[in-house]
Amino acid sequence: MLLEFKDLRVAYRGSRGRLPAVRGVDLTVDAGGTMGIAGESGCGKSTLAMAVLRLLPKSAEVSGEILLDGEDLLQMGWGRLRAVRWTGASIVFQGAMHSLNAVQRIGRQIAEPILVHEATTTPAAAARRAEALLERVGLPAARARSYPHELSGGQRQRVMIAMALACDPDLVIADEATTALDVMVQAQVLQLISSLVTERGVGLMMISHDLSVLSAVCDRAAVMYAGRIVEQGPAHEVFADARHPYSAALSAAFPVIGDPAARMNPGGLAGDPPDPVRLPEGCSFRPRCAVAVDRCGGESPELLAVPVRGSAGGAAEAPRVSACFVAQEGMPVVR
Amino acid sequence: MTATNTLSPRALRWARRRQSLTRSWAAYRSQKTGMWGLVLLGAIVVLAIAAPVLVDESALSVTQATGGRMAPPSAAYPLGTDETGRSILALTLWGSRLSLVIGLTATVVAIVIGTAVGITSGHIGGWYGWIALRLSDWFMVLPSLVVAIALLAVLGRSMATTITVIALVSWPGTTRLVRAQTLTVQSRPYLERAKALGAGHWHQMTKHLLPNVLPLVLASATLLVPSAILMESSLAWLGLGDPGVVSWGSILNRASENGAVSAHAWWYLLPPGLAILLVVLAFMMCGRALEAVFNPRLRGES
Amino acid sequence: MTDGPLPADGASPEAALGRGPVAGRAPGERRVSSGFGRYLLKHVSGAAVSLLLVLFSSFFIFRLIAGDPIDQLTKERPVSPEQRAAMRAELGLDQPLWQQFIDYLTGTLTMDLGESFQYRRPIFDLIVERLPATLLLSGTGMVLAVLLGFWIGTRSGWKQGSRFDRGHVATGLVLYSAPTFWLGMIVILIFARYLGLFPVNGMRSPSTPPDFWSQAVDIGHHLVLPVLTYTAVVYAGYLMIMRSSILDEIGSDYLTTARAKGLRDDEVRKKHAVPNALLPTVTLVFLALGSVVNGSIVTETVFSWPGLGTLFVNSIFYPDRPVLQALFVLFSSSTILAVLCAEILYWFIDPRIRRS
Numbered sequence: 001m002l003l004e005f006k007d008l009r010v011a012y013r014g015s016r017g018r019l020p021a022v023r024g025v026d027l028t029v030d031a032g033g034t035m036g037i038a039g040e041s042g043c044g045k046s047t048l049a050m051a052v053l054r055l056l057p058k059s060a061e062v063s064g065e066i067l068l069d070g071e072d073l074l075q076m077g078w079g080r081l082r083a084v085r086w087t088g089a090s091i092v093f094q095g096a097m098h099s100l101n102a103v104q105r106i107g108r109q110i111a112e113p114i115l116v117h118e119a120t121t122t123p124a125a126a127a128r129r130a131e132a133l134l135e136r137v138g139l140p141a142a143r144a145r146s147y148p149h150e151l152s153g154g155q156r157q158r159v160m161i162a163m164a165l166a167c168d169p170d171l172v173i174a175d176e177a178t179t180a181l182d183v184m185v186q187a188q189v190l191q192l193i194s195s196l197v198t199e200r201g202v203g204l205m206m207i208s209h210d211l212s213v214l215s216a217v218c219d220r221a222a223v224m225y226a227g228r229i230v231e232q233g234p235a236h237e238v239f240a241d242a243r244h245p246y247s248a249a250l251s252a253a254f255p256v257i258g259d260p261a262a263r264m265n266p267g268g269l270a271g272d273p274p275d276p277v278r279l280p281e282g283c284s285f286r287p288r289c290a291v292a293v294d295r296c297g298g299e300s301p302e303l304l305a306v307p308v309r310g311s312a313g314g315a316a317e318a319p320r321v322s323a324c325f326v327a328q329e330g331m332p333v334v335r
Numbered sequence: 336m337t338a339t340n341t342l343s344p345r346a347l348r349w350a351r352r353r354q355s356l357t358r359s360w361a362a363y364r365s366q367k368t369g370m371w372g373l374v375l376l377g378a379i380v381v382l383a384i385a386a387p388v389l390v391d392e393s394a395l396s397v398t399q400a401t402g403g404r405m406a407p408p409s410a411a412y413p414l415g416t417d418e419t420g421r422s423i424l425a426l427t428l429w430g431s432r433l434s435l436v437i438g439l440t441a442t443v444v445a446i447v448i449g450t451a452v453g454i455t456s457g458h459i460g461g462w463y464g465w466i467a468l469r470l471s472d473w474f475m476v477l478p479s480l481v482v483a484i485a486l487l488a489v490l491g492r493s494m495a496t497t498i499t500v501i502a503l504v505s506w507p508g509t510t511r512l513v514r515a516q517t518l519t520v521q522s523r524p525y526l527e528r529a530k531a532l533g534a535g536h537w538h539q540m541t542k543h544l545l546p547n548v549l550p551l552v553l554a555s556a557t558l559l560v561p562s563a564i565l566m567e568s569s570l571a572w573l574g575l576g577d578p579g580v581v582s583w584g585s586i587l588n589r590a591s592e593n594g595a596v597s598a599h600a601w602w603y604l605l606p607p608g609l610a611i612l613l614v615v616l617a618f619m620m621c622g623r624a625l626e627a628v629f630n631p632r633l634r635g636e637s
Numbered sequence: 638m639t640d641g642p643l644p645a646d647g648a649s650p651e652a653a654l655g656r657g658p659v660a661g662r663a664p665g666e667r668r669v670s671s672g673f674g675r676y677l678l679k680h681v682s683g684a685a686v687s688l689l690l691v692l693f694s695s696f697f698i699f700r701l702i703a704g705d706p707i708d709q710l711t712k713e714r715p716v717s718p719e720q721r722a723a724m725r726a727e728l729g730l731d732q733p734l735w736q737q738f739i740d741y742l743t744g745t746l747t748m749d750l751g752e753s754f755q756y757r758r759p760i761f762d763l764i765v766e767r768l769p770a771t772l773l774l775s776g777t778g779m780v781l782a783v784l785l786g787f788w789i790g791t792r793s794g795w796k797q798g799s800r801f802d803r804g805h806v807a808t809g810l811v812l813y814s815a816p817t818f819w820l821g822m823i824v825i826l827i828f829a830r831y832l833g834l835f836p837v838n839g840m841r842s843p844s845t846p847p848d849f850w851s852q853a854v855d856i857g858h859h860l861v862l863p864v865l866t867y868t869a870v871v872y873a874g875y876l877m878i879m880r881s882s883i884l885d886e887i888g889s890d891y892l893t894t895a896r897a898k899g900l901r902d903d904e905v906r907k908k909h910a911v912p913n914a915l916l917p918t919v920t921l922v923f924l925a926l927g928s929v930v931n932g933s934i935v936t937e938t939v940f941s942w943p944g945l946g947t948l949f950v951n952s953i954f955y956p957d958r959p960v961l962q963a964l965f966v967l968f969s970s971s972t973i974l975a976v977l978c979a980e981i982l983y984w985f986i987d988p989r990i991r992r993s
Binding site (some may be wrong): 375481595607626 | 687691695698699702810811813814816817818819820822823825826829830831837865924926927930931934936938947949950952956958961962964965968969972973986993
Binding site (some may be wrong): 011053055082083084085086087090091092097098100101103104112113116117147149163 | 891894897898916
């Protein structure tokens with residue numbers, strides 16, 4: 001197990017009181033494994049990502065455990081944490097125009113973590129490694145002398161990827177890494193991420209609201225809603241054959257080009273995600289659920305294994321889990 | 336949407352203005368420095384207005400002075416006396432009136448000119464707008480005290496020339512602000528609608544652009560007044576103020592001309608200067624609070 | 638007027654940062670594309686126009702508004718009409734106005750600034766004599782004020798709301814509100830009169846031995862109080878500018894990236910936040926030269942420092958019009974040239990401006 005979240009809870013202290021963003025998440029990512037986290041804005045997935053390296057603002061209250069290679073990141077001293085940052089796990093941020101220093105050359109920014117973490121490396125050596133990384137992500141080494149504003153969106157994202165790999169981390173977290181890109185460029189970048197992950201054997205935790213992105217790159221997927229994981233399992237199964245009404249709705253919201261049933265019939269779910277300060281009783285999805293039963297209003301469902309019809313007997317995959325009473329009974333989650 | 340009670344457009348406008356005023360006031364009130372600034376300012380203004388009641392004007396007369404020459408504070412003269420025997424307390428109290436009046440008047444004139452130029456330059460645009468902008472930029476670059484001194488040297492010393500000169504060096508700053516805001520407002524749809532309905536330039540500028548620009552101008556004015564007061568006091572201290580009137584700067588001018596520093600007459604030097612400091616500080620505190628009302632990022636600074 | 642780099646238009650430094658170097662395009666003018674040559678040409682020609690305007694204004698103020706200088710020159714002695722006519726011819730006042738302006742223009746551009754009424758010496762010589770003293774005072778003061786202001790401002794903004802921050806903002810605000818001349822007088826009262834630690838005024842003591850080191854120490858001794866006064870009033874402005882600039886950077890994503898890479902907090906501040914925050918502030922230092930001039934005039938006068946400022950002020954009451962005129966042009970030109978330097982500097986320090 002490379003990364004393990006144990007009952008992670010994050011709440012923000014704000015002018016409106018205490019806003020719970022993550023309400024008890026248990027999740028594991030194996031070494032070399034690829035885990036996708038799906039969900040709409042505000043479900044807590046970005047908070048989850050930032051919590052790993054303790055990059056949340058001071059107003060955030062964090063409890064639980066985040067174990068990286070067995071070490072609890074939340075309990076680490078600052079010195080140890082800084083050492084682990086980027087070498088143990090690194091992040092590829094979204095919107096690289098603002099995530100990169102506008103007045104520093106690209107090469108320097110990629111080389112910076114190398115120089116921070118490896119005291120014996122000379123600036124020249126670090127610069128050479130930065131250039132090698134640039135070439136690996138498909139950019140000419142000469143680009144090291146460019147400034148961020150001189151590159152296109154796709155090129156900047158490649159730079160972010162190169163930077164994330166600078167210290168050979170065991171885990172890479174991609175937080176909406178392709179969201180701001182055009183579809184064609186997005187496909188190229190995803191391809192790059194995929195090949196790098198396989199080539200270097202790093203673990204990948206990919207956050208996105210775009211299911212197609214996650215299913216292209218990740219083996220496993222987890223769906224988040226209102227700060228909790230509501231479903232988890234092999235990626236293609238979670239998206240093609242959901243076992244939670246929200247996951248089903250999420251998949252249905254993406255039209256399949258060429259499918260006559262999807263024409264003139266946009267999917268989508270009425271209503272909005274719940275206000276974190278005023279969560280409904282029982283299952284937090286209940287107000288928008290089409291298959292809810294009485295039980296759903298009383299207690300909040302736990303993430304439990306669900307029977308999966310039609311799976312080839314004894315397939316050695318990790319069990320499907322879902323936080324839905326209806327699914328746990330083996331009933332269909334769509335009407 | 337049908338409303339059971341239909342207000343006239345004018346009533347609606349006023350209701351909206353009252354609402355936004357209440358909101359702004361709440362935002363202003365939340366800042367401690369702003370409130371303290373207001374209190375300080377209020378106290379000073381009250382004292383300035385009440386000066387004739389508190390101290391008889393005869394205390395300013397050189398011929399009727401009865402105190403000792405540059406005497407330190409005593410029971411009869413709490414802040415001591417100047418070189419002619421007048422009470423420093425009386426002088427400082429009376430001086431507040433003029434310093435404030437000159438500062439405020441100059442600011443008002445500067446704002447009127449600056450707003451007029453700003454709105455017309457933004458609204459009419461074209462060559463006029465470009466020239467107006469370049470001119471005001473040029474003006475702003477010049478060192479204000481140098482220009483003021485040069486003008487006063489040739490125009491002579493009086494209250495009118497002082498006010499004029501201060502206004503002249505202060506107006507360009509407002510212009511840029513107003514012009515930027517005008518351009519922003521211009522692009523809004525309701526102005527297009529007004530034009531389509533046949534609103535002429537004058538109507539557009541006074542009924543639409545001006546009200547939108549005024550809040551910004553107010554915030555800017557609050558920071559312009561202390562600037563004007565400081566300038567007036569410097570000019571007066573240099574000897575360029577109206578010779579017949581008493582302002583804080585002129586008191587300090589007489590102080591230095593009569594050797595107050597070498598005579599260790601701290602009571603002569605401290606009060607007028609402190610008064611200037613407090614007034615300027617009060618305005619700055621209010622000004623910063625006002626700016627924070629319009630720029631929420633600056634809130635919570637105090 | 639402000640004796641500091643805060644804009645005199647009634648905007649706080651927070652608002653001032655929204656403005657870059659002075660620029661403008663005439664309607665219908667084509668968009669200027671990248672290239673240093675074009676950039677330079679545009680701004681140099683702008684500065685040239687501004688300088689021309691300055692010369693025109695000085696002519697306007699000191700010849701047209703001020704009126705006939707002959708009356709003033711002859712006020713102490715009776716002169717016959719022929720002598721008056723002769724004086725007019727000598728000063729070129731019998732020429733048509735536009736000719737006078739041309740003469741004035743050519744004269745100024747060739748450094749022939751005329752003669753002082755008061756000292757009866759070429760003004761150019763007077764200026765050369767007194768320039769070093771002014772540069773010493775305002776140069777030292779400004780450098781100190783910028784360094785102090787920026788150093789405190791960075792740390793203040795980085796820890797917004799802390800005791801350090803609030804204390805320094807309050808102190809700066811109070812000092813900024815004090816009139817420079819008054820502060821100078823108080824400083825003299827305390828340190829020179831009461832405590833006797835420093836000389837009361839002037840730049841030198843006549844009793845100092847003539848060797849270089851004694852002279853240098855003497856000048857330095859005289860320099861302390863004026864610089865102290867000047868810096869005290871001016872540094873707050875730079876503090877607020879830098880603080881505001883850092884505050885603008887604080888929420889930025891690239892700082893989160895830097896932290897994620899494992900940098901310490903002060904490294905994040907120094908290597909990432911400060912360079913970005915420095916960008917607009919560096920040029921603001923140049924753009925604020927007008928207030929440096931203002932402040933130095935007053936400070937020099939309070940301390941009787943033998944620089945251009947005291948010369949300017951002393952010329953007011955004579956009135957020594959040629960000197961006033963020459964110094965008006967000199968002071969104004971220096972600020973215009975400072976703006977030009979700011980614009981040129983901006984090209985080199987901000988990589989983003991180099992693209993069209």
